Amino acid sequence: MALRIGVVGTGVMGAAHADTLTREVGGAEVSVVTDIDLDRARATADRCGARVAEDAQALIHSDDVDAVLVVSHDSTHADLVIESIAAGKPVLCEKPLALTVEDCRRVVDAEKHAGRRLVSVGFSRRFDEATVRLRESVRSGAVGVPLLIHAAHRNVSTYPVGGSASSVHSSAIHEIDQIPWLLDSPIVEVSWHAPRSTALLPDRQDPQLILLRTADGVLSTVEVFVNATYGYEIRCEVVGERGTVSLAQPALVTTSHELARVQEIDADFRARFADAYRRELAAWVTSIRSGTYHPDLADAVDGLRASIAAHRIVEAIDLPGTTLDVAPGAADA
Amino acid sequence: MALRIGVVGTGVMGAAHADTLTREVGGAEVSVVTDIDLDRARATADRCGARVAEDAQALIHSDDVDAVLVVSHDSTHADLVIESIAAGKPVLCEKPLALTVEDCRRVVDAEKHAGRRLVSVGFSRRFDEATVRLRESVRSGAVGVPLLIHAAHRNVSTYPVGGSASSVHSSAIHEIDQIPWLLDSPIVEVSWHAPRSTALLPDRQDPQLILLRTADGVLSTVEVFVNATYGYEIRCEVVGERGTVSLAQPALVTTSHELARVQEIDADFRARFADAYRRELAAWVTSIRSGTYHPDLADAVDGLRASIAAHRIVEAIDLPGTTLDVAPGAADA
């Protein structure tokens, strides 16, 4: 029997996830969808052969929903995940797990109370083939002990609201999760630095430079540039004692014309990470069906941990150049 | 309802296709499998939740098989496809469609007699994202009118039997299909040339250089090197009046160590084209379910056309450097 998935939220990302589950993931089907805009929900339902539930409550508790995918507005994540836990259903929540550290902690507590793993968080980089290879390469020792990481996260443009904190919560959050996962070492210090700011995005400092230190001593430079205009690019280089390894930039064809050798750059994350989303959703479905979670599928504690570090960086925005510590074990207890 | 697929042949390729259908293609399930080695069939059946049929006949005519995937030995292709047509079931046959031009023609005739499209041929390059982008780029006019193509097809190694003809039928066949598809123009002339031959593959000329001319006048150089040892690489550059466009070589990460900047090269076609197989199988499933065939899914006439050109090239092996024509319209009649 196929796993019957209910999808809450059918905006751009939710609709894409529903389509991916329907077309590119075996052993699963989208059975129910809902959205605050029911017409939008209906369009996705039609494409996927699903029905529309009147609201998230109804969907979560519906008999023909085995597992819940939460892709609604960030502010609703925590409550929907907790509701799913209450219903005893596995739930995959798009990042971030919640808007506040407290809400993340509520989710962790609810799951602990339930007594078994139900929550997964959509840190999709962990399923990007190149990023996985980068991690394998680091672990293989090919470049020796890691010492330093240079990362950059560049978007073409962003919603012109949210201010500087928004770049941390919505964009840098991926690196905040990814770097500890890459190194197997938690973040212990952060600082925030302001380069010259683009004139093209008035509501915030852009780009931002964040320094992260993990418990192993590795220092990471993370550039977050959400209105980079030129393209969507994710870079990551790990510098080790005996070499460096970095993500290759994706390219399908090379065109030479007019005295130039040209490769296209992706316009957004969906083009760049479509395959990672597919693998992540497949890993989630397989985890539920097999009863054994994929080791790279982020759990609630991962979501909490990223939230704690992100909020500390946001505090640092008011103290440019100052190093703040991140309490070790803050996500444990 | 999911499309129930019967898979004939569970060797390396058949097993991989069955797994892909099960895990990565929505709307389809592998319901029955068979193989001349029933133990091998059972292993695949267990992985995919399918049952084993005692032979291909039984599978094709089984009530719980809606469509047939033929991945058995090349020599069995034609008869199994014709049997599927007789059963009125859609069938996807791995390339080549048949070992002889006559057998290809028998398939074309059988389908014509059936009065509707049932046959598809596994020319998977047409679903490789980079190759698709190459074709789009040529069609967009970005490099002007195409004049010349340079292609190379290199395998790490091959089965040391089959002789020089085998390199044409098993490897070059992809380029023989792909180049006319890329240019929308059929092959009209071929010639065959022998570079110095590797000492590492005694049974045949290797590499081979094939020149193909299409009806539009474009000349293509096709290097086929089946025991290249160093890696699996597929190259293709289209040279036009105003520029050139070529396949970028895939790379996930770049490692720098020991005075060298290094990117891994795939070891075989499965690593390189896993995504193309997935897309091809998905396109086939969607074509059947929707009743409208994907325009890039090769049909029986495409299979016949490639077979005619391949056999002409094999004739040219005995006449190195001599240009042979390929009768235009030979695949029509």
Place this chain on the structure above:
Amino acid sequence: MALRIGVVGTGVMGAAHADTLTREVGGAEVSVVTDIDLDRARATADRCGARVAEDAQALIHSDDVDAVLVVSHDSTHADLVIESIAAGKPVLCEKPLALTVEDCRRVVDAEKHAGRRLVSVGFSRRFDEATVRLRESVRSGAVGVPLLIHAAHRNVSTYPVGGSASSVHSSAIHEIDQIPWLLDSPIVEVSWHAPRSTALLPDRQDPQLILLRTADGVLSTVEVFVNATYGYEIRCEVVGERGTVSLAQPALVTTSHELARVQEIDADFRARFADAYRRELAAWVTSIRSGTYHPDLADAVDGLRASIAAHRIVEAIDLPGTTLDVAPGAADA
């Protein structure tokens, strides 16, 4: 004392060579220049601190000329080189050594009669750092025994006169010299093939595809495309039993903007090979001063050998697709 060089011909190439000798080669000075256009000669003379001779005769026999650089019209090469030999002066002649095989042979005979090496030919590729590294790599065995070469020679545009033969004599001549030098094996067979021809250069077949076989059995595909419009590119890949090695395309910076990653392509050979010309001229000067010729500096027999093969290819233009042999030892006797 600096070697005093007389330069015959101060067109684009001659002026460039005179400047290079003056500014970038130690131990040499341009003492005298001449040209059929004496005003043009004067401009170069002023830049280089040289005087103008009224004609080539006067220059060659002048007391303040120790060595002669011939960069005049191709049709004058043979006579000027022979005159220099007669004057007992070392002479470097831009390629081609002469327009006919007979004239090349006259030069070889004149030098033989003189009893010592005086003639060098400007096959500058032999001094291109990347091409040298390519050759070293082949010789090191890194890719095993060479089997096949793919070369391409593309110019942005050319003088719209000369016809198809001109592409061979002026452009392909570099590959005709380079490939035997790379492999240490002479050309023994040639054939000529016509791809679809660009509409942008009416006077000739363009591009052309030339196949060369060297005595070691290696087959080389040489694309010559003199009106490629998009840029000046020289490609060469040597395919061996255990790997391939190819020229990397030069690039100084990579610019990413407007959804594209871009590297500039050179507009002409001077940008691409400025460094090779400098090294070649330096090697020539050092050879004369030290009395020992640099092993990569082409001599008159190399010039004759290239001329024989080039003329055979030009014969093949009238016999497309036909393989013609090149008499082994034709350049010896």
Place this chain on the structure above:
Amino acid sequence: MALRIGVVGTGVMGAAHADTLTREVGGAEVSVVTDIDLDRARATADRCGARVAEDAQALIHSDDVDAVLVVSHDSTHADLVIESIAAGKPVLCEKPLALTVEDCRRVVDAEKHAGRRLVSVGFSRRFDEATVRLRESVRSGAVGVPLLIHAAHRNVSTYPVGGSASSVHSSAIHEIDQIPWLLDSPIVEVSWHAPRSTALLPDRQDPQLILLRTADGVLSTVEVFVNATYGYEIRCEVVGERGTVSLAQPALVTTSHELARVQEIDADFRARFADAYRRELAAWVTSIRSGTYHPDLADAVDGLRASIAAHRIVEAIDLPGTTLDVAPGAADA
């Protein structure tokens, strides 16, 4: 008449400079050399056709020396440059101009007193073709207003003495000069950060991460890793409002074998910057001969400015993570 150059110091770098002047720079000759090791001086003298002076004093005041090249130990730079100024002779001093800010200032004052430009400093990056192109690209506006720079300076290994300050004075000094030159804006703030340190170089923190802010607001991250072991690499990416531009890594050939695509990485700065040294020396010679200094040839004030910033960074080593200002106009007065 050739410019007669006296070379003080014939260690690895001095000998290389003498050879370059002799072989690859027109209009100049090395007339006199000296060294604390006179045997070593003699070897260079023999190669260059020069004579040996007994000491630097004698060389500087010698009648057959028109200009002085100082390539001796860093601790001797200031006095030798001041002596050359006293002798009224143009002098090119390898970086750094002096070991202390005070000594740099003494040089600036001595030249000011002499009343004309005599001093140049060997900041050779300004003559690296790729770096020049990077600067042109930034100035052209191709990537918009610059906001952020990522630079890395990696050596295979270094002398295991000198401590952390030595990485700043000997290696980072290039970026300290280059970044203000690239942006046309002086450094106004610095901070110093310690990544995890390699176990392979016990005497210092390695790598180091330096943040520089220039007066235009641009923030630069500079990684200095002097014992990177894997190769010599210089990276620089300028991130602007509308795109990014970065140095392409040099490569001559690409070799594919054993499932890997490989390009060599330079082992040291001489391989990487041989051409830049040649251009720098040629620019210096031409500047003296023509009486007009090349605009990119660093002068004494540039040397002082770099020294001020470098010393401020060294102060920051004891205050990791703390931002220190660099007094604007400190180099003027």
